[in-house]
Structures are given as C-alpha cells and as structure tokens.
Amino acid sequence: MAAIHINPLSNPKGVKLGCELCAKPAYIQCGSCRVTYYCDKEHQNIDSRGIHEKICQLLIPLRTPVAVLGSEEERAHREKQTKARQYDLAIPAALQALRFSMDVSGPSSIDLVPSYLLLGEASIGTHRLALTIANEQLTSNAAGLKQYKQAEDYLSLAKWAILKAEHCENHVRSQLHRNFGLLYASQGRFDKALSQLALDIYYISVAKNPEDIAVTGGYFQLGTVFHKQNRIDHATAVFDKIVTIWKAVLETPDVHLGETDTAAAGIAATARYAAQSAEAVQMLTSIHAFRSTYMSSPTAANEVLYALAQVYHAANQIDKAKEFATKALEAFEASLGREHSLTIEVRNFLRGLLGEVMGNRKPRALHT
Numbered sequence: 001m002a003a004i005h006i007n008p009l010s011n012p013k014g015v016k017l018g019c020e021l022c023a024k025p026a027y028i029q030c031g032s033c034r035v036t037y038y039c040d041k042e043h044q045n046i047d048s049r050g051i052h053e054k055i056c057q058l059l060i061p062l063r064t065p066v067a068v069l070g071s072e073e074e075r076a077h078r079e080k081q082t083k084a085r086q087y088d089l090a091i092p093a094a095l096q097a098l099r100f101s102m103d104v105s106g107p108s109s110i111d112l113v114p115s116y117l118l119l120g121e122a123s124i125g126t127h128r129l130a131l132t133i134a135n136e137q138l139t140s141n142a143a144g145l146k147q148y149k150q151a152e153d154y155l156s157l158a159k160w161a162i163l164k165a166e167h168c169e170n171h172v173r174s175q176l177h178r179n180f181g182l183l184y185a186s187q188g189r190f191d192k193a194l195s196q197l198a199l200d201i202y203y204i205s206v207a208k209n210p211e212d213i214a215v216t217g218g219y220f221q222l223g224t225v226f227h228k229q230n231r232i233d234h235a236t237a238v239f240d241k242i243v244t245i246w247k248a249v250l251e252t253p254d255v256h257l258g259e260t261d262t263a264a265a266g267i268a269a270t271a272r273y274a275a276q277s278a279e280a281v282q283m284l285t286s287i288h289a290f291r292s293t294y295m296s297s298p299t300a301a302n303e304v305l306y307a308l309a310q311v312y313h314a315a316n317q318i319d320k321a322k323e324f325a326t327k328a329l330e331a332f333e334a335s336l337g338r339e340h341s342l343t344i345e346v347r348n349f350l351r352g353l354l355g356e357v358m359g360n361r362k363p364r365a366l367h368t
Contacts, residue, residue: 006026019038020037033060036052050093097114097115098116098119110165110167120179124148151183171208185224201219219245223235232294236294236295239287246284310349322354329346
C-alpha cells in the first residue's frame with residue numbers, strides 16, 4: 001500500500017499524529033485514504049494485512065463506523081484470524097472495531113467487550129494450551145505474541161464493562177473467564193487458571209446446558225491445566241467427560257443439514273459447525289495421545305479414534321473418516337476380537353461410509 005512520509009515537526013500546532021497500532025509519533029501516512037498514520041512501514045504492512053486494506057476508503061468520511069461496526073463479515077474475519085493464530089493480523093482489526101464501538105457507544109459500553117476479548121486472546125497468543133507428553137508437542141500451536149500485561153489490561157477493561165452493564169449474556173461471561181484462564185495458565189499461575197476455567201464452564205453450562213458440546217472447550221482447558229500440574233487422575237476425569245459428551249452427540253440419529261428446521265437448530269449454521277468440529281478434532285487428538293500414554297487399557301484410546309472418525313464423518317471429510325474408522329477397527333480387532341460389540345459397531349460404521357461414497361448420500365449433521 002502506498003505510503004507518504006511525513007515529518008512530525010511539520011504538524012500544525014497542537015496536532016499530534018500517532019501510529020494506528022502503537023500510538024507512537026507517526027512518520028508515515030497512508031497514501032490512499034490519507035487519514036491513517038503509522039510509526040514505520042512494518043506497522044503499516046501489519047495493519048494493511050489485518051484490516052486496513054478492506055476499509056481504507058471507508059475511513060475517509062471521518063472514519064464512518066456504520067459501514068463496518070455491524071458487519072457480520074468483518075466480525076467473522078477478526079475471529080477467523082484469531083482462531084487461525086494470526087494474532088498480529090487480528091489485533092489491527094479488533095483495534096479498529098474497538099475505536100468504532102467507542103465512537104458509537106462510549107468508552108464503557110458493553111458493546112466494547114467482544115473487541116476487548118479478541119484483543120486479550122490475541123495478546124496472549126495461545127488460543128489453546130498444548131499438551132506436552134514426553135517432551136513432544138501434541139497440538140500444533142504458534143508461538144503467539146505472549147504480551148501478558150497487555151492481555152490483562154484488555155481483559156480487565158472487558159471485566160469492568162461487564163460489571164457496569166445492567167445485563168450481560170452468560171456466553172460472554174464464559175469467554176471472559178476462559179481468556180483469563182488461558183492468561184494465567186500461560187503464566188504458570190495454575191490455581192488462578194483453574195478458578196477462572198471453572199467459572200467459564202459454569203457460565204457456558206447456564207447459557208447452553210451442562211452436556212452441550214460448547215462446554216467441552218472449557219473442560220479441555222481445565223484438563224490441560226491439571227495435566228500441567230501432573231494431577232493425572234483429575235485430568236483423566238475431565239478428558240473422560242469431554243469424550244462422553246461428544247459420544248452422546250455423535251450417537252444421535254442421522255439429521256441432514258438443510259432438510260429440516262431441526263438440522264438448522266442443531267449446529268445453527270455450517271460455519272459454526274465447521275469451527276466446532278475443528279475444535280473437536282484438536283481436543284480428541286490430544287486426548288487420544290493422553291490416553292495412549294497414561295492408560296494401560298488400549299480400549300480407551302481406541303474409542304477416541306472411533307469418535308474422531310465420527311466427527312470427520314459429520315464434517316463431510318469422508319476420507320479422514322474412513323482413515324480413522326479403519327484405524328479404530330484394526331485396533332479393536334487386535335485388542336477385543338472380531339466379534340466384540342464395539343468391533344462390530346465400528347465395522348458397520350465403516351461399511352456405512354463406503355455405502356455413502358457409493359450412493360453419494362449426504363453426511364449427517366450433529367444436533368444438540
């Protein structure tokens with residue numbers, strides 16, 4: 001993106017132009033909109049990749065917030081960047097949304113909380129703690145920004161806005177406590193992390209129900225902290241709960257997306273389900289490794305392979321579903337025998353997958 005170099009000393013008296021990202025004195029002006037400033041080319045490039053190139057011209061008429069503030073597309077873009085661990089790109093987008101929200105709703109509005117939470121999560125730089133067993137990283141995880149002081153400041157502002165609000169949705173309270181839990185866990189303050197994650201699980205359970213798959217994310221973080229503390233029995237119990245919840249959902253009768261209202265209510269939308277299934281794969285993959293390491297019976301680990309096959313099936317990733325169903329079948333045949341009920345169940349599931357490929361039938365969706 002074009003840049004115009006400026007000299008801070010030439011600014012009109014009383015005018016201080018600050019960098020869009022760090023607020024330091026600006027030496028560069030966006031050559032397109034001419035209303036956005038940066039301290040150097042690096043910050044301009046980060047902002048451009050994060051959000052500025054998408055809204056550059058919208059900023060000209062006094063940075064009119066209406067064009068962006070209520071946009072579901074932009075909100076989804078910010079969240080996608082954070083979930084994809086593109087923390088440096090998520091921060092400019094969230095900062096822009098925060099400024100617009102302040103302009104419209106004021107500096108202490110509850111409307112600022114989603115942006116504060118995104119900024120806090122991106123600053124922590126660890127959307128999910130990774131299990132480490134035998135010094136081997138099991139969950140792919142970028143190094144992240146790890147700006148803990150900044151993260152705590154953003155989360156504290158979110159907490160203050162929630163405390164001042166007359167009403168706040170429980171799922172928002174859940175996310176606040178989740179992020180505080182991630183922050184404390186990243187700092188090694190495990191007791192504080194456990195308290196915050198317990199509150200996360202409580203509020204999302206109230207918002208949904210205690211057996212909803214939305215609760216499993218908090219349980220996974222809780223179990224991970226227990227594992228970090230070497231409290232293996234506690235971690236085992238929590239991870240068992242996650243598998244139980246997912247198995248119950250995966251064993252519901254077939255429902256096809258788009259065919260009934262129930263299907264639409266089940267996961268609400270394909271995009272939402274895609275995020276949930278991706279999270280399920282990450283959690284179950286880590287739990288499989290945990291069970292393989294700490295549990296003597298192979299059956300517990302093998303049932304996670306079967307659950308992974310079912311998740312991939314529901315996500316319409318048929319090749320991955322066949323891959324994990326085959327692994328589960330071979331494992332159950334080796335440990336339980338060909339005539340065991342679990343072995344037969346997985347064999348029938350695999351035959352069903354092959355039938356879907358032959359008949360080109362739609363995969364089922366989960367409903368909760």
